[in-house]
Amino acid sequence: MAQKNERRGRREQGRRREPLQDNYYYQVPIRNFEDISSYSSEKRRDSDKARMERGGRRPPKPYRARRRMSLGKKIAVVLSLLLVAGVGLFVYMFMGLRVHSLSRDVGADSSVSVDGVKNIAVFGLDSRDDENEGRSDVTMVLTLDSRTHKVKMASLMRDSYVYIEGYGYDKLAHAYAYGGPELAVRTLNQNFHLDIEDYVTVNFIHMAEIVEAFGGVELELSGDEMLEVNRNLWNLSVEVEREGRKSPVKAEDYFTALDGTHNMVDGEYAGGKVMLTGAQAVAYARIRYLDSDEGRTNRQHKVVSGLIARAKQRSVFAWPGIVHGVMPHCETSLGLGDMLSLLPFALGGIETENITLPGENENAYGSEDEGGNWIYCFDEDLARAHLHQFIFE
Numbered sequence: 001m002a003q004k005n006e007r008r009g010r011r012e013q014g015r016r017r018e019p020l021q022d023n024y025y026y027q028v029p030i031r032n033f034e035d036i037s038s039y040s041s042e043k044r045r046d047s048d049k050a051r052m053e054r055g056g057r058r059p060p061k062p063y064r065a066r067r068r069m070s071l072g073k074k075i076a077v078v079l080s081l082l083l084v085a086g087v088g089l090f091v092y093m094f095m096g097l098r099v100h101s102l103s104r105d106v107g108a109d110s111s112v113s114v115d116g117v118k119n120i121a122v123f124g125l126d127s128r129d130d131e132n133e134g135r136s137d138v139t140m141v142l143t144l145d146s147r148t149h150k151v152k153m154a155s156l157m158r159d160s161y162v163y164i165e166g167y168g169y170d171k172l173a174h175a176y177a178y179g180g181p182e183l184a185v186r187t188l189n190q191n192f193h194l195d196i197e198d199y200v201t202v203n204f205i206h207m208a209e210i211v212e213a214f215g216g217v218e219l220e221l222s223g224d225e226m227l228e229v230n231r232n233l234w235n236l237s238v239e240v241e242r243e244g245r246k247s248p249v250k251a252e253d254y255f256t257a258l259d260g261t262h263n264m265v266d267g268e269y270a271g272g273k274v275m276l277t278g279a280q281a282v283a284y285a286r287i288r289y290l291d292s293d294e295g296r297t298n299r300q301h302k303v304v305s306g307l308i309a310r311a312k313q314r315s316v317f318a319w320p321g322i323v324h325g326v327m328p329h330c331e332t333s334l335g336l337g338d339m340l341s342l343l344p345f346a347l348g349g350i351e352t353e354n355i356t357l358p359g360e361n362e363n364a365y366g367s368e369d370e371g372g373n374w375i376y377c378f379d380e381d382l383a384r385a386h387l388h389q390f391i392f393e
Contacts, residue, residue, distance in 0.1 A: 206329035208278030213325025232283035
């Protein structure tokens with residue numbers, strides 16, 4: 001017991017604190033203390049050397065303070081990350097877009113032009129495959145007016161009797177079939193004295209997918225239009241399956257008549273405001289036998305205007321997905337730089353206007369050409385004047 005108390009006393013003595021003059025305390029060194037804070041100790045140096053020869057760990061390195069990144073470097077890193085993200089988003093949005101440049105000789109040099117007004121030709125083809133060939137079932141002059149922040153759509157009747165370079169007078173819709181977008185744009189510029197240098201072509205075979213990218217389009221339909229939509233859906237389904245392809249039309253695409261069926265013969269439909277699917281929108285835009293060709297063109301206007309309204313309803317964060325869904329189904333002469341330059345216009349408040357030419361104001365009338373084909377004749381001077389008034393104000 002005495003030995004145990006003696007050992008305890010020695011330990012307490014080793015931990016005894018003695019006051020210094022500045023009132024700080026220090027621990028009394030334990031006996032046989034060895035300095036290991038540096039290699040001033042020969043014994044420690046030899047020990048570390050032996051450990052390294054046996055494959056042991058390196059002695060710990062002296063502590064070095066970590067340098068803080070300067071504000072300029074932090075800003076550079078953030079900007080680099082934003083640049084990479086922006087490039088990735090840009091590639092995602094415009095992936096699959098087909099760009100085809102037009103030659104400079106499209107008849108726009110001697111045409112009317114006004115600063116702040118950008119005219120683009122829009123063609124909707126009636127082709128049933130992925131090749132952008134055939135007649136333009138839709139011919140439209142799309143005007144972006146940065147002065148008034150308006151989007152104007154001037155639809156030209158597909159059977160309008162116009163001059164086509166190298167082919168004489170023929171239907172406007174045939175210009176695209178004869179010479180593609182270059183001849184179609186040149187025909188518009190030469191007949192209506194316009195300054196169009198760019199175009200966008202959409203194939204009707206992909207129109208349903210474009211509408212789906214917007215999440216549908218909300219329109220007001222009459223009961224008769226619903227019946228015609230069902231008939232067009234059925235005809236489209238039969239046509240596609242006859243070509244050996246799977247029909248894009250689903251059972252839920254058909255409107256239900258008042259009797260609870262999809263009666264396509266003499267069914268009665270209530271009509272009203274509905275959110276059209278892609279297939280329904282295409283069938284609606286292709287209604288031909290309900291009224292006149294002008295009524296058909298007006299329905300196409302409603303689809304385009306409805307898509308613009310739909311885009312304005314969606315969040316800006318949804319736009320990349322919309323653009324990504326639309327671009328692979330379009331062909332255009334607009335480069336990516338041109339599209340980016342139009343971005344500020346698209347982000348602002350947009351007002352839409354539309355017009356269909358020619359009509360009664362242009363003394364339009366139906367007739368037949370030498371081959372007995374139905375054509376739409378009109379006063380060319382009046383048509384040009386009215387179109388310029390609408391576009392250039």
